[in-house]
Amino acid sequence: MNSSYIFSLILVIILCVVAYMGGNAEGLRLVFGVMIPYLAVFLFVLGFLRKVLGWAKSPVPFSIASTCGQQKSMPWVEQNKLDNPSTTFGVIIRMFLEIVCFRSLFRNTRMRFHKSTDGVKIAYDWEIFLWAGALAFHYAFLVVLLRHLRFFFQPVPWCIQVIEFFDGFFKMEFVGEVIDIGTLQIGLPGVFVSGLILLAAVIFLCLRRLMSPKVRYISLASDYFPLFVILGIAVTGIVMRYFAKIDIVGVKAYTMGLVMFKGTLPPENVGGIFYIHLFLVCVLLACFPFSKLMHMGGIFLSPTRNMTGNTREVRHVNPWNYPVKTHTYEEYEDDYRDKMIGVGLPVDKKE
Amino acid sequence: MSDLPDADEFIKIDHSTPSTGWMDTPAKIRPGMYCYASNYRSVEALGLPNARRWNPLDDDWQIPDNWQQIFLEGLQERLDKFRSLKIFMDICVRCGACADKCHYFIGTGDPKNMPVLRAELLRSVYRNDFTTAGKIFGKLAGARPLTLEVLKEIWYYLFQCSMCRRCSVFCPYGIDTAEITLLGRELMNLLGLNIDWIATPIANCYQTGNHLGIQPHAFKDMLDFFVEDIEEITGVNCEPQYNKKGADILFLTPSGDVFADPGTYTAMGYLILFQFLKEKYGLDVTWSTYASEGGNFGFFTSHEVMKRLNAKMYAEAKRLGVKWILGGECGHMWRVIHQYMDTMNGPADFMEVPVNPVTGTVFENASSTKLVHIAEFTADLIKNNKLDLDPSRNDNLSVTFHDSCNPSRGMGMLDEPRYVIQNVCNNFYDMPPSTIRENTFCCGSGAGLNAGEDMELRMAGGLPRANAVKHVHEKHGVNMLACICAVDRAALPDLMDYWVPGVDVIGLHELVGNAIVLPGEQERTMDLRMEPLPGMEDEADE
Structure with a gap:
């Protein structure tokens, strides 16, 4: 199991090679540029729906919220409305904080044994790095994703331009080097912070998985695989933007062709790096519904987080509740009547 | 050991x-890490x-x-x-x-x-x-x-x-x-x-109404024994009512509280509290020998067995015609009551929304299930100044509180027991925040694992809890670990003996029972364990 990352690494490298060669092979541009992307999106949408509908098909028989704070009790006892909500609004806030701020992960601690002459003290220190890394990773990925929407809209919606503006904040540093010659820009393109944060966060998450003995022990090949794929996507993206400087106008024509179902091929001079980037995105999309990446959908349905904690106040109904065999009071009294009468306990039937 | x-x-x-x-x-x-296999007779008894x-x-x-x-x-x-x-x-x-x-x-x-x-x-x-x-x-x-x-x-x-x-x-x-x-x-x-520490209790519970297999006459005998002890300590007869039709409130508690120390002292605390309320305010509480178990080891077996064992709570409440049910100190009992009972065996529409007859407080948080936790009940009484308390009787104790897993993370009852403790004793110190409330650590013996043969597992699992107790023991001189769970009361004494000698275990209502001043009581020289009260060391010896 400790070598599972090697397998994933090799697999991702093979995928890169396949994409590079495929993109450079004249006859395969249609396969890698058009057919595989459509197939990937198809698998993603279908698989995602199938999974979520599958979850939704199973009922929630019991109300099993993890109550992580003071319950609603008497009026003078202050309820923790965030961590033990008793209203739908409270649940929405709890879920919002969970999904948007990773609140539970924020609580993370690290256990340590401190040994001294007095014996052992077990300490639990606040551990913020996993939370920070995860938050950076997910938000950077989101921004990168949203930025890429510019390839699929003509004209580019204003909201995407706003994201680009803020994401490209550091563009200012390079402004002096940009010389406007007609419609052509030369010089360094603006730096998008999101891409760099994404790369750094992926590297952090990879290293954490590899370096922390416990996390490494529990990691499967299927845990490393998406990380390496995303690493590949980030690296190729950054290379294309800052170094290879591919034909953006041509790419946009191609992506708009995909949107319009015209089957436009990628520009001829786009290069193998582009195909690696595109292919890895397709692999990620296609694998998504069949992998742990479905935590994106699952978090919304997690019964320990999306239910109220006031189960004694509001009855939860189990759709498959069924009658069971019990030992009734009548049977009980029949079994012990004499003994009960003997010690003066009241009985229903005196015989 | x-x-x-x-x-x-x-x-x-x-x-x-x-x-x-x-x-x-x-x-x-x-060996040391697993529990013995289920006895076939117990498995048969439930038709599993x-x-x-x-x-x-x-x-x-x-x-x-x-x-x-x-x-x-x-x-x-x-x-x-x-x-x-x-x-x-x-x-x-x-x-x-x-x-x-x-x-x-x-x-x-x-x-x-x-x-x-x-x-x-x-x-x-x-x-x-x-x-x-x-x-x-x-x-x-x-x-x-x-x-x-x-x-x-x-x-x-x-x-x-x-x-x-x-x-x-x-x-x-x-x-x-x-x-x-x-x-x-x-x-x-x-x-x-299954393991036998679960299979036999559930078979017992099904047949006799409680995990320990205590038959009705024996159940009464055991409580009679507590009544005698309380009379010796306080001079007051706290005789409870059993299986009484038309009582206002049915009281349910884990059978561990009537069976073994230190749970028995907690049971004595309940008796004293009910006697006080009966004398002063006419509270009408009945115990049941049929529903003589608050806990539910079915919860450690399957949803179906949980439901089969839990059913007698509502069945008995209905038969006796009580207004609502009061529940004693138990951990997993309250997870079952709070998150499963109403769904499984409800709706409890034959009872009323619980109202504390002494204070008039409506327990809205229990309005559907109709079960109130005794810590909620007692906290409400104290808040409304309805109890005569002498916390100095617990002055020889320096207390910390162990949140049981289930009332914490499957219910959220965190402040009520602390409020009670702080009103019935003068020395209270919480353990570090990462080990209490929703972060609390298990006693190491929950979910049916408190057998004798898996002692190594229990001492290992209880280490984080014990280590936090050790911290307040060394820092504040804590000598008493309070809890609201019968499994805790059975398991924590072994754990303390092993990891933190010098710390004893006590149920919340034992502290309450010590502090309550009963109408007409003699001058108390002993606590419920018949040990001298602070300042009474000489009198108690006589």
Whole structure:
């Protein structure tokens, strides 16, 4: 199991090679540029729906919220409305904080044994790095994703331009080097912070998985695989933007062709790096519904987080509740009547 | 206890990971870490599958030839019935946040006690037979076939989980190992693989109404014994009512409280409280010999057995015609009451919304289930100044409070017991925040694991709790660990003796019973344990 990352690494490298060669092979541009992307999106949408509908098909028989704070009790006892909500609004806030701020992960601690002459003290220190890394990773990925929407809209919606503006904040540093010659820009393109944060966060998450003995022990090949794929996507993206400087106008024509179902091929001079980037995105999309990446959908349905904690106040109904065999009071009294009468306990039937 | 290494030796826990992957490291079932197999008579009594003699140390567990089919069909059925299970099987990302949150992992260092890996034991089988990726990629996708060795491994670790839910607090997706353990144990029960510390109590509970198999006349005898002791201590007769039709309130408590110290002193506390309220305010409470168990080891067996045992609570309330039910101090009892009971055996529309007859407080938070926790009830009485209390009687105690897992993470009752403690004794010190309230650590013996034969597991699992007690013991001189759970009262004394000698265990209502000044009582010289009250050392000797 400790070598599972090697397998994933090799697999991702093979995928890169396949994409590079495929993109450079004249006859395969249609396969890698058009057919595989459509197939990937198809698998993603279908698989995602199938999974979520599958979850939704199973009922929630019991109300099993993890109550992580003071319950609603008497009026003078202050309820923790965030961590033990008793209203739908409270649940929405709890879920919002969970999904948007990773609140539970924020609580993370690290256990340590401190040994001294007095014996052992077990300490639990606040551990913020996993939370920070995860938050950076997910938000950077989101921004990168949203930025890429510019390839699929003509004209580019204003909201995407706003994201680009803020994401490209550091563009200012390079402004002096940009010389406007007609419609052509030369010089360094603006730096998008999101891409760099994404790369750094992926590297952090990879290293954490590899370096922390416990996390490494529990990691499967299927845990490393998406990380390496995303690493590949980030690296190729950054290379294309800052170094290879591919034909953006041509790419946009191609992506708009995909949107319009015209089957436009990628520009001829786009290069193998582009195909690696595109292919890895397709692999990620296609694998998504069949992998742990479905935590994106699952978090919304997690019964320990999306239910109220006031189960004694509001009855939860189990759709498959069924009658069971019990030992009734009548049977009980029949079994012990004499003994009960003997010690003066009241009985229903005196015989 | 004799087989245990001493605490200094024990503490050298190795948290490093083995060189072989977990799928390639077979589990070895080791004495001290597992509980004895279920007695076939108990399994038979409830009509559960595959009653026979068996031993976990034997190679042959004598399970049906088609056990794989039974297990996998059972898993399919539960996936279809429980969204929780489906989601928890699918969405774990193995981030490892839960790893060092489990008391059994902290205390044993066994990586398969990391909640993530405990769940992966079952998840690997799920992937193999129920997921596309698992079917195609097998081991690379974390899948493995259900072999006998795998079954035994799952069994071994399902019974090293106390369903405390601490990991679920830290999981970014709220994955609840208690849910996985309960459903996993359901699957084990389909094959007749329960432990006796659970199987025999549930059989007893079904027949006699309580886990300990106390028959009605004996139940009364035991309480009579407490009545005598209380009369000796206070001079007041606290004789309770039994099975009384038309009483206002039915009182239910775990049978452990009538059976063994120090739970018995808690039971005496209840009797004193009820006597006080009866004298002063005419409170009409009845005990029941039929519903003589608050706890529910069915919760550690299957949803169905939980429901079968729980049913008598409402049945008895209905038969007696009470207005509402008051529940005693117990941990998992309250998870069952708070999150399962109304759904399983309700609606309780034959009762009224609970109102405290003394204060007039409406317990809106219990308006549907109609069960009020005695800590809520007593806190309300104290808040409304209805009790005559002399906290100085507990002045020889320096108290800390152990939040039981279930009232914390399956209910959220955190401040009420603290409020009561702070009003009935003068010296209270909480343990460090990462070890109390929703972060509380299990006693190490929950979910049916408080047997004698698994003492090593219990002392290991209780280490984080004990270590936090040790901290306040050394820092503030704490000598008493208060709790609101019968399993705690049974398990924590052993744990304290082992890790923190000098700290004793007490139920919340024993503290209350000591502090209450009963109408017409003699000058008390002894506490409920018949030990001298502070400043009364000389009188008590006479």
